[in-house]
Amino acid sequence: MIDFLTQNGIPQYATLWILMLPIAATVVVVSRQIIGIKGFGITMPVLFGFSFASTGLEMGIMIMLIVLLSGYLIRSLLNNVRLLYLPKTALVITGAAVTALAVSPLLPYSKEFQFPLAAFALVIFVLSLEQFYAFLSERGLKKTTAVTIETLALSIIVFLITTWELLQGLVIDHPILTILAVVATNLFLGKWTGLRLSEYIRFKDVIFK
Template structure:
């Protein structure tokens, strides 16, 4: 194993922590790549990354259910609170309160139904999901329903892909074994991506009619 990493582990830092940290460059690169080359936008790097880490603690199925439930309650309460005509932050605070109450309610429901996930889930995963509601609601206000749905589902897709990558045990070993290569690879990829001026994959589809109509200059 790479010596500096071994040193950290010998001094009591869990290997899991280190492998999660070293996953961040990979996830960030994947997210940058999906935006620049494929055209999946999502909410920047932070949101999909943090959701995928939350999924790690909750498990994908339960995590997704929790996320969608929070999103649904958040959106519904926004529509109700909208009528009160309040200033932005107090309005958002009320939405967060309603969502929090819902999560607490869900805990009772979980205990009643004897679902163990509810009891074992780390508080950080739940906190992340609740606080992210602000971002999703803000998107609804700024982009309208359609834009918000697209952005949210793109973010969710990215989160699920990131979750699979982070959860991949082979890769977890590789990042600890060859951390230097992972960093160099991520940096180089991003340097290239940052200068990439080609069409994004979705743009080939979006502009297909225009492309078909292009008249290539005749060879002389």
């Protein structure tokens, strides 16, 4: 299968990343259903994890935090002016993009930093601001901070697993098997009704009384 795709002009790394997508999604599902890490949906941790792969972990986290913090500051400033929701979000995105550009020459670039993919990583961080602020206005700063940290943790797990060379080799060698394994895992998780690991902690007083 991989050979066929390669012969028809699709580079191997592209196939690899596309096949890694369902695996990354499954990793997020396991973290949610079995462990109980919340995070913003499936999309954000997967996108962040992939972004980290193109920027390197430390750089990625640094850029992400810069974008989030600058976005937060700009939003706080804009809160004093009464603006409709969407224009305000666009302004926040503008501000975060400008800040990211401004600080980018100061960042310690490493060889992991792959352009043009790394630029896309920045775009992803900036665009994630919309979902981030929707959550912030609904649930408040404390909850948002907690979920952001959990999302970050999930993204790092996704990053570590998708960049794991052993797994990459397996996926390239057995693409069909990979898909089947992913489908089977998710069918199982879809029917899983057991307690999440986090719930054992939350309900410890009831369980171990």
